[in-house]
Amino acid sequence: MKTTGLLTLLFTSMAATAIAGPNALPMGVEVVEIDGKTTVREVPHALLGRGLDKRCRECVGQGGSCTIGDGSCYSEDPPLYCTWCGDKCGSRCYLRINNTLPKTRNNTHKTYHTIYTMVRYSEIQQSNREFGETSRAAPFVAVFVGGTSGIGKSTIKALVSTNGSLKIYLIGRKSAESGIMPFIEKLQTINPNANVAWLEGEVSLLVDTKKICEIIRSKESRIDLLFLSTGYAPFGPREETAEGVEITQSLRYYTRVLFILHLLPLLREGKGRVVSVLAGGMEWAVTNLDDIDLKKPGSFGVVNAHIQCANMTTATMERLADDNPDVTFIHSAPGSVNTGNVRRGIDSPNSVKAWLIWLFLEPLIRLLSFSNEESAQRHLFQSTSAVFGGRGVRWEGNSGRNSRGDNTAGLFLVNEKCDCTTNEKAVSSVRQNAKDKIWDHTLEVLNPYL
Numbered sequence: 001m002k003t004t005g006l007l008t009l010l011f012t013s014m015a016a017t018a019i020a021g022p023n024a025l026p027m028g029v030e031v032v033e034i035d036g037k038t039t040v041r042e043v044p045h046a047l048l049g050r051g052l053d054k055r056c057r058e059c060v061g062q063g064g065s066c067t068i069g070d071g072s073c074y075s076e077d078p079p080l081y082c083t084w085c086g087d088k089c090g091s092r093c094y095l096r097i098n099n100t101l102p103k104t105r106n107n108t109h110k111t112y113h114t115i116y117t118m119v120r121y122s123e124i125q126q127s128n129r130e131f132g133e134t135s136r137a138a139p140f141v142a143v144f145v146g147g148t149s150g151i152g153k154s155t156i157k158a159l160v161s162t163n164g165s166l167k168i169y170l171i172g173r174k175s176a177e178s179g180i181m182p183f184i185e186k187l188q189t190i191n192p193n194a195n196v197a198w199l200e201g202e203v204s205l206l207v208d209t210k211k212i213c214e215i216i217r218s219k220e221s222r223i224d225l226l227f228l229s230t231g232y233a234p235f236g237p238r239e240e241t242a243e244g245v246e247i248t249q250s251l252r253y254y255t256r257v258l259f260i261l262h263l264l265p266l267l268r269e270g271k272g273r274v275v276s277v278l279a280g281g282m283e284w285a286v287t288n289l290d291d292i293d294l295k296k297p298g299s300f301g302v303v304n305a306h307i308q309c310a311n312m313t314t315a316t317m318e319r320l321a322d323d324n325p326d327v328t329f330i331h332s333a334p335g336s337v338n339t340g341n342v343r344r345g346i347d348s349p350n351s352v353k354a355w356l357i358w359l360f361l362e363p364l365i366r367l368l369s370f371s372n373e374e375s376a377q378r379h380l381f382q383s384t385s386a387v388f389g390g391r392g393v394r395w396e397g398n399s400g401r402n403s404r405g406d407n408t409a410g411l412f413l414v415n416e417k418c419d420c421t422t423n424e425k426a427v428s429s430v431r432q433n434a435k436d437k438i439w440d441h442t443l444e445v446l447n448p449y450l
Helices: 003-018 045-050 056-063 083-089 121-133 150-160 176-190 206-219 247-270 302-323 352-368 372-384 424-433 436-450
Strands: 027-035 035-043 090-094 112-116 138-145 168-174 192-201 227-229 271-278 326-333 411-414
Touching: 045 411, 083 121, 112 271, 121 372, 138 150, 138 271, 150 168, 150 176, 150 192, 150 372, 168 176, 176 192, 192 206, 206 247, 206 436, 227 247, 227 372, 247 271, 247 436, 271 302, 302 411, 302 424, 302 436, 326 372, 424 436
Parallel strands: 138 168, 138 227, 168 192, 227 271, 271 326, 326 411
Antiparallel strands: 027 035, 090 112
16 A cells, blocks of 8 residues: 555544535635636536646536536525525535636636534534434433543533433444543433443454444343444554454444444434444445455554444445435544544554654644544434434535445444535546455454354
């Protein structure tokens, strides 16, 4: 894997924060500098494909020939956005101009076509408040796998803080129990209507995952939310569990899928949803099908493992979504969030890699990342809003589009801004070339534990 691939993965989510703000120009208007004079004029839609955002550039390249100004590309309600591109990208797109109006060598202007966030943060917060105000005949039942730290833990706190009637299963390793108990006690002080139950298990092990699922199935008849956020980046060498599965692939893919398969009957009964926090919308067109578990020398590494898990997660969740239309599936990319887990996959604290992370990557994450609170609010929104289909807090705006670009049930690839994307070129390749092989291999690994 080339170095540029690693840089792309590290900075893709960070670059998303540079989108247009509320003062962006209306769609169909551009500012140009010609012969030293600044002019505002209408612009053909086809010119908007020169932007920084890969998704919109691809959309325009697929046949966006409509001309802004004839009325066909405008939404009747502000803010204006191009419905053609919205149909393709699942997001509102605006024209953004670089504030400095940079000139190129031949004195022409530059325009940028960007994805504007589908949902404002204030709307996310309001939706989450409405979730807590919704009366229910029975408690909202949620299962959090990976809730002892990072995004999972902060999302649990945000959920409990809505003051809704809740029953939460928090699953983690025995070594985390002493540290998590004060957190659970605090949660039940914040919200007396929240019943938070601790379930101990080593979720990197498939046998433990099966046992945990059996306990939950013995206690519950339905589940409203299964939230999966286990795992970390494998900066160190390949390390296998006692079951022969590489540990980060187990945490980020295999045990997550096993949780879904075992708990699907309860999710169907509750018309619930599954949120898997990893890399939705960051799939690559190429999947290593000759060495799916990356066991061959030179195959394993932080970038290859990330791509493989991203592609496998989307392929499998899309298949499960197709077979279970009453369950909502979300593959979420959290963006840059300072979870504190970046060093977990390092084999030696004094290695060159550890020093590079300490000197460069960690400061960059702190500088550009979402706060834990904002990340929690955004993931709570993904977990409870009807914008992504299924049951949830009513949404008056545009609904999200699934991985096939439809406003129907299915798998939703959601980025850190709560925008949906199809990542069409990469996901289409995974769907056509890898989906069946990934599923067959997954069942081969998981069958002893089903």
